[in-house]
Amino acid sequence: MTVRMLSEASGSFTGAGALLTILRDGQARTRAELVQLTGLARSTLAQRLDALLSRQWIVPTEEAISSGGRPAVAFTFNSSARVVLAADLGATHARVAVTNLATDVLAERAAEVPIDRGPEVTLTWLQRTFEEMLAETGHSVDEVCGIGVGLPGPVEHSSGRPINPPIMPGWDGFPVPEWLSERLGAPVLVDNDVNIMALGEHWAARPEADHLIFVKVGTGIGCGIISDRRLHRGAQGAAGDVGHIRVASALDIICRCGNVGCLEAVAGGAAMAARLRAVGVEAAGSRDVVGLVRAGNTQAVQLIRQAGREIGDVLASIVNFFNPSVIVIGGDVAEAGEQVLAGLREVIYSRSLPLATQHLTITASELGDRAGVIGAAVMVIEHVLSPDSVDQSFVQA
Amino acid sequence: MTVRMLSEASGSFTGAGALLTILRDGQARTRAELVQLTGLARSTLAQRLDALLSRQWIVPTEEAISSGGRPAVAFTFNSSARVVLAADLGATHARVAVTNLATDVLAERAAEVPIDRGPEVTLTWLQRTFEEMLAETGHSVDEVCGIGVGLPGPVEHSSGRPINPPIMPGWDGFPVPEWLSERLGAPVLVDNDVNIMALGEHWAARPEADHLIFVKVGTGIGCGIISDRRLHRGAQGAAGDVGHIRVASALDIICRCGNVGCLEAVAGGAAMAARLRAVGVEAAGSRDVVGLVRAGNTQAVQLIRQAGREIGDVLASIVNFFNPSVIVIGGDVAEAGEQVLAGLREVIYSRSLPLATQHLTITASELGDRAGVIGAAVMVIEHVLSPDSVDQSFVQA
Known part of the structure; x- marks a missing residue:
């Protein structure tokens, strides 16, 4: 280097x-x-x-x-030299922003966009939305230095393509960077949603933390890992897949991944909603579970607190292994706030080593549902402003 | 930077x-x-x-x-510009070397040195041994650019002092760097033994791996973590303490750490030796267990294979979380080779995500009991030859 x-x-x-x-x-x-x-x-x-x-x-x-x-x-x-297009595409919900090179948001939109409609429909919507927002903010496509996109599934880091994403029919291997780049004329970076959330939260809310774990608890469960201030993606870009770690309490439950005993099969939003329906409480997904917790539904409160303990059980091992300084809980379920954190802290503080928990902060996301879109912008800015990229931009010109 | x-x-x-x-x-x-x-x-x-x-x-x-x-x-x-003094002090066994700046070993010794005799006795022995070896190789103390020491317990990275090391009576907070530096006149770096083993193995045997986990299975169990080619020490330098992760099969066993259910209470060398003694088989520690396995003792073979599965159970979760490209098994018990690896692989390949295990190598240490001492030298060389240290050396002169 x-x-x-x-x-x-x-x-x-x-x-x-x-x-x-x-x-x-x-x-x-x-x-x-x-x-x-x-x-x-x-x-x-x-x-x-x-x-x-x-x-x-x-x-x-x-x-x-x-x-x-x-x-x-x-x-x-000059942080206004260029603009960045950033998108956080979730399972059903999308958030899109135009920012400057200091991640200041110039325009932002949120919309219901089901990812299972496939890449063509979703990305066409995204392209149009980006174009509209550029027009709104008085910028042209020429001023765009890069586009960052988060997707709700595994992404191959080198190619930016989704790989066997379980909840994204039609997206497997789809060339997202090429598709968007051809239409918008700027470099495109793609990563999974939890990685960009970790980047966004670290950049905006926890810049002092050297080692941070961002756990997203939504329909499923996954985490983004910051090691030594940089995203740890792992050898195949598969790091952070904690939702499919085996837990004792789920050994009789088949997960959507086909395995048995996965954490998200007991503590994910979809699993909790299913459990509530089984006892006659109406709940379609993770957001309904959070709504019920907020409304004081006892069954939902018990369930979410227990989910916190189950997640805590997995994180207690990870704390011994990784020794982070901050654990951030994000995603829909995190909006049930203290109920989840209470269960989590209960288990982590009793099971992890004292040296590792001594200065450990366990907290809810400050950025909330904006963590992903800010992180997508950070990903682009860090790439575009890296010394190599800047040098390269002159060579290409 | x-x-x-x-x-x-x-x-x-x-x-x-x-x-x-x-x-x-x-x-x-x-x-x-x-x-x-x-x-x-x-x-x-x-x-x-x-x-x-x-x-x-x-x-x-x-x-x-x-x-x-x-x-x-x-x-x-000029890799002969200076020499490095390196030591790997284990619970009962020490290995000491003099190397050049390319980690070529100029002299090497191994000896029985019980760490529980306390810091003064152990470090006095180490100082004399270093001095003898320098004389042997025709070098003077003035040519020593740094001293690297590995210790079998947690070490505070910033101060190089052991912190509450469970098997090192008298060492808690002892100023190892100052003690050695005053007597040998060179900067001293101290880290725990598993971190330096990971460094040594990565440097000498797996330089191509970006993300590597070195698991030492000896009396206890711990691991060293390489993330993005650098040692991940964690927020308090406590990363890698996998021996005290809770496993279901050990919930009725009290660990030497005072907690119940720790991995090393079922799969560590000391625990296995105790189990063998309980059924009338003579075994004082991890080395005896390995000896029995090599001699074909059925109870020892069953025990060590089950230990591999227990360790594999913990590592399966870590593989999902961290997605390493290589897992190296070192320490005494690793010398039972394939018996441990078989149990380990069995569990990791069945429980971790296919994407994360697709290109995962699980192997025994190539450096064996030299991993630590080579790693101690690597730690010193990387520090001494860093741009800041070289610049600083001129300012101090």
């Missing part, structure tokens, strides 16, 4: 990306300050600044000099 | 470390090549090369130029 970052080999603009990384902290800096900071030759620095200025990644500002000399030109990161 | 690496602020030698990182690949490069590679001004490059040459971190070599011109001086990393 170091070597690549410093590499001058692939063109005279190589290195502009590393310079932009320095300026991304928002502080304005003069040429003299940048020479001192980087050790670059003045001519090399000038070349890289020109490259960044030509694309408006940075803008000049005037800095008054305290010694009374004439003001020197300083340069600062 | 980028900013710090490029920073020129703290002295004229700052940046020499980044230059050394480029040269660590072993390739020889001329001044012209380095100017092209880094974009540095010639004068700045010269200053940094001089700094590295003055400490012999690099050596000049002559490169013939194919065009027939006179040979230009090239510079290459």
Whole structure:
């Protein structure tokens, strides 16, 4: 990484990306300050600044000099240089946003969009929505630096394609990045919804946490993992699939994955709704369960608290293994707040090692149902502003 | 990190470390090549090369130029510039080595050293052994760039001190780094034995793996975690403590940690030896269990295979959560090889998600009982040759 970052080999603009990384902290800096900071030759620095200025990644500002000399030109990161299109597509619900390069939301929409209508219908809707929102905010497609999409199923990281997604008929292997990129003319990054939620929550609400686990409890259960401030996707991009960890209390229950004993077959929103229906309480899915808990339905409250314990049982092992500093609970069921957290904390604090729980924070998501869409924007921004991508953008031009 | 690496602020030698990182690949490069590679001004490059040459971190070599011109001086990393002292202190057994900066072992010793004799006795032995081995290899204390020590218990990463180590009476909070550093005059890094084993195995045998879990099954059970090619220590340095994850089959057993149901209370070497004694088979510890398995004792074979299944049960959940590409089994019990691996694989492949196990390798340690000492050397080398440390070494001089 170091070597690549410093590499001058692939063109005279190589290195502009590393310079932009320095300026991304928002502080304005003069040429003299940048020479001192980087050790670059003045001519090399000038070349890289020109490259960044030509694309408006940075803008000049005037800095008054305290010694009374004439003001020197300083340069600062321009978070309005481009816009980002971000989408969090859930099983039935979608949230879409246009943001700037600092994840400030310029426009946002939420809609009922069943993912099981297949990729063509869903992505056509998404394309139109993006176009409308760009028009609304007065931006053109040319200003879009990237598109981030979260999907409710496993996604192959290298290709951005869904792989055997259980609740997404027709999507298996569908080339989502190519489809959107051809129509909107910008690079597309796709990841599963829980990974982008973890990114969003970490970026916006827990930037100080080195190791964070974001557990989404909705229809199913999954988690996104931040290790050393970066998303841990695992070898096949399959990390975080905690919903199919076996728990003792579910050994007689067949999960939708075909296995028996999965956590989400007892503690997922769909499973809880089914249990309520079995005792004559009306509940179609996870949102109804949360509604019943909020309305004080005793059966629903007992069920959700027990679900918290079951999830806590799995997380207690994960806390021993991974030693996170923060566990965030998100997704529909998290909206039942303290009832879920109480069960969870009860088990984690009694079963995990004292050293690992000593400073552990277990909390509900601050971003709530916006975690995913913010995370999709973060994913794009981190990619687009990486030194390699910035350098590459000049080579391609 | 980028900013710090490029920073020129703290002295004229700052940046020499980044230059050394480029040269660590072993390739020889001329001044012209380095100017092209880094974009540095010639004068700045010269200053940094001089700094590295003055400490012999690099050596000049002559490169013939194919065009027939006179040979230009090239510079290459000097892995003999310094020596590293490395130790893996187990519960009863110690392994000590002197290596160069490429982890080549210059001298090595193994000895019975019970850790429960306390820090003064153990570290005095270690200091003498290091001094003898330095003399043997013809090196002086001045050439030692760092000392790496692995301990069989939790270690606070920031201070290098053991924290409440269960099998190390007298060691709690003992300032190991200061004690050794005062006597040997070099920086000391301390970590728990399983972390350094993971580092050693990753470096020497599995350098291609991005995500690796090294499970040590000895008297107790613990694991070291490599996430994205780096050691994941967790928020309190407590990551990897899988020995105290609760398993259903141990709910009636009190663990040495005071809790009930811990994995190592059924599958650790000490627990297995106790079980064998309970049925009249002589076995003092994990090594005896392995000896019995090798001799074909049926009870020991059944026990160790079941231990493999119990460990597999815990790892099956971890595979879903973490999605490693390699699981390595090390420690004494791993020497019973296929018997342990068979039970482990049986459970992991039946219980973890197909996507996560598709390309998963489950294997015994290649380095065996040398994993720890090699890892201790790797820990020191990675620290000493990091750009910041190299820069800092000039500031301190």
